[in-house]
Amino acid sequence: MMLLQSITKKGLRLDPEHSQLKKAYFGLKNLLKKTKNADDNASKGKLRVSVEDYRAALALDPDHLAHNVHLHLGLCKVLVKLGRGKDAITSCNEALNINGELLEALVQRGEAKLIVEDWEGAVEDLKSAAEKSPQDMSIREALMKAEKALKMSKRRDWYKKVLGDDDKRSRYDRGEDIEDMGMGGGGGGNPFSSGGQQFSFHFDGGFPGGGFDGGFPGGGFQFHF
Numbered sequence: 750m751m752l753l754q755s756i757t758k759k760g761l762r763l764d765p766e767h768s769q770l771k772k773a774y775f776g777l778k779n780l781l782k783k784t785k786n787a788d789d790n791a792s793k794g795k796l797r798v799s800v801e802d803y804r805a806a807l808a809l810d811p812d813h814l815a816h817n818v819h820l821h822l823g824l825c826k827v828l829v830k831l832g833r834g835k836d837a838i839t840s841c842n843e844a845l846n847i848n849g850e851l852l853e854a855l856v857q858r859g860e861a862k863l864i865v866e867d868w869e870g871a872v873e874d875l876k877s878a879a880e881k882s883p884q885d886m887s888i889r890e891a892l893m894k895a896e897k898a899l900k901m902s903k904r905r906d907w908y909k910k911v912l913g914d915d916d917k918r919s920r921y922d923r924g925e926d927i928e929d930m931g932m933g934g935g936g937g938g939n940p941f942s943s944g945g946q947q948f949s950f951h952f953d954g955g956f957p958g959g960g961f962d963g964g965f966p967g968g969g970f971q972f973h974f
Contacts, residue, residue: 834864
């Protein structure tokens with residue numbers, strides 16, 4: 750971008766009245782100014798102002814893809830910080846449409862998907878980013894966070910499903926293990942209940958000696974459950 754501006758400026762020195770060069774030069778100058786304002790405001794924490802600056806810069810030359818990829822990424826990062834996940838995903842998609850290998854855009858899109866609770870999408874993006882940059886611990890930490898969120902989401906969905914079923918709700922209220930209900934059987938509940946397995950204990954000769962005040966005399970004793 751700076752090289753293009755320099756070439757345009759030299760062209761104007763040779764032909765100061767060249768209308769197309771003049772228009773291009775001042776257009777580039779304005780674009781760079783808007784971009785700098787957006788970046789500066791983002792670094793200062795003036796996020797909402799920065800969003801407007803990035804959008805204004807993008808509107809100046811929508812077809813300048815080589816420069817706009819930076820603007821889309823910058824906008825995506827600010828939107829993630831603002832918690833505007835849906836808008837952030839759109840901006841990151843724009844950046845990745847221009848450069849599909851842009852690692853930071855992939856990471857930021859993963860973070861944005863966490864905001865909108867697209868757990869599987871977040872894991873997919875962050876896993877892809879981790880594969881591209883396996884040494885980046887911040888990406889690995891973000892991936893672990895996404896995987897944990899996905900696991901918790903599946904657990905919540907399962908609990909809602911089970912507790913929405915009258916039969917399973919009754920079983921849960923009786924103290925059965927809610928996770929074992931997905932196994933298709935009655936496991937996880939009380940094994941000594943009427944619906945469980947029957948256990949039988951047989952003692953030949955009773956209990957000699959202590960323990961039960963003289964033991965159980967006679968020829969055997971059975972417990973049935």
